[in-house]
Amino acid sequence: MLAVNVVKRLPVFTLQVELTVENEILAVLGPSGAGKTTLLQCLSGLQRPQQGEIILNGRVLYSSVSRTNLPPRCRRVGYVFQDYALFPHMTVEQNAAYGITGGRTGRAGEVGLHEVLEMLQITHLAGRYPGQISGGERQRTALARALLAGPELLLLDEPLSALDHETRLKVRGDLKSLQRRWGIPFILVTHDLDEAAFLGDRVIKLERGRVTGRGGAVKQHGEGSLVVG
Numbered sequence: 001m002l003a004v005n006v007v008k009r010l011p012v013f014t015l016q017v018e019l020t021v022e023n024e025i026l027a028v029l030g031p032s033g034a035g036k037t038t039l040l041q042c043l044s045g046l047q048r049p050q051q052g053e054i055i056l057n058g059r060v061l062y063s064s065v066s067r068t069n070l071p072p073r074c075r076r077v078g079y080v081f082q083d084y085a086l087f088p089h090m091t092v093e094q095n096a097a098y099g100i101t102g103g104r105t106g107r108a109g110e111v112g113l114h115e116v117l118e119m120l121q122i123t124h125l126a127g128r129y130p131g132q133i134s135g136g137e138r139q140r141t142a143l144a145r146a147l148l149a150g151p152e153l154l155l156l157d158e159p160l161s162a163l164d165h166e167t168r169l170k171v172r173g174d175l176k177s178l179q180r181r182w183g184i185p186f187i188l189v190t191h192d193l194d195e196a197a198f199l200g201d202r203v204i205k206l207e208r209g210r211v212t213g214r215g216g217a218v219k220q221h222g223e224g225s226l227v228v229g
């Protein structure tokens, strides 16, 4: 379980978020500039909050009280970036294998590289380079790399935004079953209400750094409003 309570001052507002996430998908919805990426970066260790704490399965990743701030590589937090950030000079298999690090425990130890490639349906692309595969396939490769690092939490920043409509519909179903199979919390950032409703077991809406809506289910109610259920 992830427990978060952070405060981070930004130039135009203060990000102030308190939430817990079980082994489920939390969708974070909100307009551009609301602080969604900043929140993910605080969780992954790429940015440092000013106050609060972040606790993942009982491990303190950040605490302003005990002055703890684990570096990203020690957090066991996977991050799939909006543009997937694959290494262009490495094949699909090499990119995915980059996630495997010696001595780490977790699902990556049990489930090997080839099983993950198989699960994500990219085995036949193992020898290709990122420039030779589609957007959806690049996304799967980035997911494979993130999962093979054995994360206890997976962060996905607009994971479907680079995909066309049809691929998006397919991949979002796959993402949901992947989370069920992997059994760790996923936090997924999106602008898209429909996507949040489909993917999120729970949804929060972030505006100017504050949670302005929480719901178990999102219903479209007029122009993009969030009905807290």
Ligand SMILES: Nc1ncnc2c1ncn2[C@@H]1O[C@H](COP(=O)(O)OP(=O)(O)OP(=O)(O)O)[C@@H](O)[C@H]1O
Pocket: 010, 011, 012, 030, 031, 032, 033, 034, 035, 036, 037, 038, 039
């Ligand atoms: N390191 C930083 N230093 C200064 N300002 C920052 C920093 N990171 C983010 N900001 C500012 O904080 C606000 C929140 O940005 P953030 O990228 O978190 O929003 P977002 O909700 O992810 O937006 P988008 O959906 O457009 O990606 C913005 O006003 C941004 O300009």
